[in-house]
Amino acid sequence: MQLRYNFRLYPAAGQRQALARAFGCARTVFNDGLRLRQEGREQGLPYVSDGDLSKRVITQAKQTPERAWLGEVSAVVLQQALADLNTAYRNFFASITGRRKGPEVAPPRYRSRKDNRQAVRFTRNARFTVTAGGKLRLPKIGDVPVRWSRELPAGPSSVTVIKDAAGRYFASFVVEICQEPLPQTASEVGIDLGLTHFAVLSDGRKVGNPRLLRRAERRLNKAQQALSRKQKGSNNWARAKRVLARAHAKTADARRDFAHKLSTQIIRDNQAVYVEDLCVKGLARTRLAKSVHDAGWSQFVAMLEYKAGRYGRTFARIDRFFPSSKLCSACGLPAGTMPLSVRSWTCPCGAVHDRDVNAAINILAAGRAERLNACGGTVRPAA
Template sequence: MVYNDGLCVRREAHERGLPYVSDGELSRRVITEAKKTPQRVWLGEVSAVVLQQALADLNAAYRNFFASLTGRRTGPKIAEPRFKSRKDARQSIRFTRNARFTVTAGGRLRLPKIGDVPVRWSRSLPSEPSSVTVVMDAAGRYFASFVVEVGDEPLPEAVAEVGIDLGLTHFAVLSDGRKIANPRWLRRAERRLRKAQRALARTAKGSNNRTKAAAKVARAHARVADARRDFAHQLSTRLIRDNQAVYVEDLCVSGLARTRLAKSVHDAGWAQFTAMLAYKAARHGRHVGRVGRFEPTSQTCSTCKVKDGPKPLHVRAWTCPVCGTRHDRDVNAAKNILAAGRADRLNACGGAVRPAA
């Protein structure tokens, strides 16, 4: 509500040609003065820190939007902040250290103006948290996410390095020949999802049965997302633990998601997996390199480096016409990714750009 009120104030000022409403002025209008009105008197029953954090999110959204317009922010263009829908089942509140939230001796989370909340801890807190965000997802589950300071945990030096070719037939093919099967979590759950979505379509809008059916669909999707995330965590942890350097292809997932393979691409979760590799490598003293997506990894012989030309997707194995080596398409691509990643890393560390004569 506070987020939408603040967005409404700034949009009205822009439409009237008035100056941009500052952060302090916006807080005075949307929070301080709004509490005195009959329509917003209930804002006094909520911690003031939560209200201020809602406006902080709006201010950050506007800063990112302006930085994207002026070119100071790299990446895809960011659109203007939009109103939050009242139909969105996801909710979140954030308490900072100023709110004086605490973790009691009994393991409960004490939140201002809410009280003690029982928590099932997934892990112990490594240090004093600076903020906590309580999130309710679409499936009706509540999560408490803490911001804490942790140091790096370097792992012992490893000798092995690995290149990874991500795909749909196999989720990952490694340069040492190992192939990780693609679990296809969404495809496996399609029957259950289809049944739940049909039951939702038969309910009347606004009825309690529709609310229950929508929650059932959300829980089914949450199980798929949890399984996919757990698989990515386990695989990325194992690769970072066993290898000093990991090299992956810099795939354009957003572009692949606009093809006829969009459903399978989203189901694979490549972006989530590579993001986990990156932050775990930074924390444990490993290296993750990205190879350009336009490298002809599937067209080049990993033995003699001769480019054999493009091949249709149904060709899964081929023989090099020069050296006669028989290649598995995906394993060969993983080996080329490993070689290209090593070359880029050597050049970045001061190695020779051109090979010796």
């Protein structure tokens, strides 16, 4: 399986200028290719193939005075920009024809130099290397210092250099690794995600919601007000914009760190993990949108899924329409109408349930049932 390893870069002033040229050249090639295909479509011409597009946008463009500066950066950067454009078109065509599952994919759009995220990718053809001194050597950029927080498990197949809105630089390595199974354990867990508690486990444990955005809201509002008072386009405006971006980046980093630590602990302690398949996009349209985005459920579940695959654990999503909260985990009797304000209830069989813990237990039972069905177990329960 493929994993990404991100490390912080600290380029010098000259290297930052070289990276800015690389960002600009990759963005120009992408936009030129997109414009060429759009104009051809409007004129009723055949679809420009990938090879013809590369020849016209890169090879021939370098020979013109208007695009001669494309030769100042590595050719691999330009080729990868066109590869991103071709991938975007393939995903768009597969989406509108029904071959791609999930939400519809929009057609490619032009890239702007004002985008919060700028990135270029170097493959093995670019011959990037990690020097003996621990620096990342990039073609036509130089040896960039890296803060290595851990060792790479294998040789990377590509590296993407990213500049975020806060002005920070990162190197994202793609590494092919083998599965690393953890020792077998008998415990399994069902997880009910929420806002009062971030996660409630089927064994009764409750993980508090850190509410990182709410805690940083005062600092973010202060930085936003300072930005609004500056004249747009001035140096003070640019400085205030970076301060606001760094505050948001700090909150996002803390949320990612919390999700990594919790997901790693759950995967190590349990052989199977079952989570309800929440419709986060729908919940984000309600009055709880800010709290839903602050929780970061999708990020946490994605971490659980890939870590389970890496360490040989079982992971499954339970249907979102499964009545986990309103089903008695002791006798299986469904309860009646139950508003969200009801946090505990008593079943006619005498069992007293905490709503969230009961939901986590039912998610665990549903996950086990689906697992038995997939392994050839009986579909219908006995009479």
